[in-house]
Amino acid sequence: QKEVEQDPGPLSVPEGAIVSLNCTYSNSAFQYFMWYRQYSRKGPELLMYTYSSGNKEDGRFTAQVDKSSKYISLFIRDSQPSDSATYLCAMSAGSGGGADGLTFGKGTHLIIQP
Amino acid sequence: DTAVSQTPKYLVTQMGNDKSIKCEQNLGHDTMYWYKQDSKKFLKIMFSYNNKELIINETVPNRFSPKSPDKAHLNLHINSLELGDSAVYFCASSPMGYEQYFGPGTRLTVT
Numbered sequence: 001q002k003e004v005e006q007d008p009g010p011l012s013v014p015e016g017a018i019v020s021l022n023c024t025y026s027n028s029a030f031q032y033f034m035w036y037r038q039y040s041r042k043g044p045e046l047l048m049y050t051y052s053s054g055n056k057e058d059g060r061f062t063a064q065v066d067k068s069s070k071y072i073s074l075f076i077r078d079s080q081p082s083d084s085a086t087y088l089c090a091m092s093a094g095s096g097g098g099a100d101g102l103t104f105g106k107g108t109h110l111i112i113q114p
Numbered sequence: 115d116t117a118v119s120q121t122p123k124y125l126v127t128q129m130g131n132d133k134s135i136k137c138e139q140n141l142g143h144d145t146m147y148w149y150k151q152d153s154k155k156f157l158k159i160m161f162s163y164n165n166k167e168l169i170i171n172e173t174v175p176n177r178f179s180p181k182s183p184d185k186a187h188l189n190l191h192i193n194s195l196e197l198g199d200s201a202v203y204f205c206a207s208s209p210m211g212y213e214q215y216f217g218p219g220t221r222l223t224v225t
Contacts, residue, residue, distance in 0.1 A: 032212040043118075043204055043216040044157070051212075088157065092212055099145045099169035101159025102214060 006105030019076040023089035030091040118217035137205030146188040
């Protein structure tokens with residue numbers, strides 16, 4: 001079993017729909033959870049960052065973390081064609097004085113149809 | 115006003131050659147990283163440096179040697195390149211180790 005599981009998609013939805021992206025993980029030591037967006041041939045761009053369980057909202061994006069279920073989600077409201085990209089979840093245990101690397105999911109390829 | 119920059123953007127070279135990739139960040143962060151993204155787009159940590167000190171070396175062949183001349187720079191030198199080294203290499207930096215900011219990547223092709 002991989003440490004972080006993420007459905008690779010592609011996930012295709014019409015413009016304006018609510019998108020739900022998810023990851024599950026097995027390492028209970030993970031405390032820091034991030035979502036990145038990666039356009040083709042570009043570097044990952046940090047979208048959301050959450051510590052421990054709970055919700056966080058930023059504009060059209062909402063991140064949810066349920067540590068008891070080892071499950072994290074990213075919701076995108078009013079999706080736009082410009083949201084079409086690969087979305088990567090990433091996690092960290094926060095050990096190593098903050099210098100530990102992130103463990104990534106494989107990414108979900110999202111397509112928003114105009 | 116680039117936050118994390120890498121050079122070169124593309125690198126095509128032959129097996130057995132030695133090459134370097136440079137990374138610079140102007141965010142004032144203490145921690146920098148190298149990640150490798152393979153052909154299946156899987157992103158994996160290779161090294162992390164905190165204040166010029168190596169913190170993580172994730173089972174990377176010793177042909178790969180990172181060097182940090184100062185807090186703002188982290189370079190990656192690769193000796194005796196192999197076909198399997200073909201990938202996109204990303205540099206990242208972080209103020210605390212959790213929020214990491216990535217560069218644009220260096221696409222390495224070994225022929």
